[in-house]
Amino acid sequence: MYRILKEAWRLGKVGASAPHQKSAGLFAHSATIRHVDAGSCNGCELEIQALNGPHYGLEQAGLRFTASPRHADVLLVTGPVSRHMAAALQDTYDAMAHPKKVLALGDCACTGGVFKASYAVVGPAETILPVQGRCPGCPPKPEQILEALAALCNDQVDS
Secondary structure, X not given: OHHHHHHHHHHOOOOOOOOOOOOOOOOOOOEEEEEEEOXXXXXXXXXXXXXXXXXXXXXXXXXXXXXXXXXXXXXXEEXXXXXXXXXXXXXXXXXXXXXXXXXXXXXXXXXXXXXOOOOOEEEOHHHOOOOXXXXXXXXXXXXXXXXXXXXXXXXXXXX
């Protein structure tokens, strides 16, 4: 019982803003995200799924995931680009409307990670696409992902 009360105290009362939403004007406009797993171990995907929960409030921040690249503003790439996914990743990027931004999520998408020397890997996301944002970590925490998306979206407004 003590553990439950302690967790409730940490999270705050129902209806209160999430811990990451301290600055209200974090995102200047709403953006849609298309996620492509280019060959990851699914560690980053677990953290992305955590963003959809009520604690982080991704949609309250003006962000949402879409299934169609034609509706997306941001391409979220996880994992090193495998040889079999290189063409699909490029096709997804080409299908997006302008302006479009690419966020490399996790060490594998940023640098190739532990799969860097594999015969089945082309390399990090920037070998195939122009990457505007990076969120390193193995896997990065949801707070880090939100900060990277905020920086990318704020840059999108400025340019």
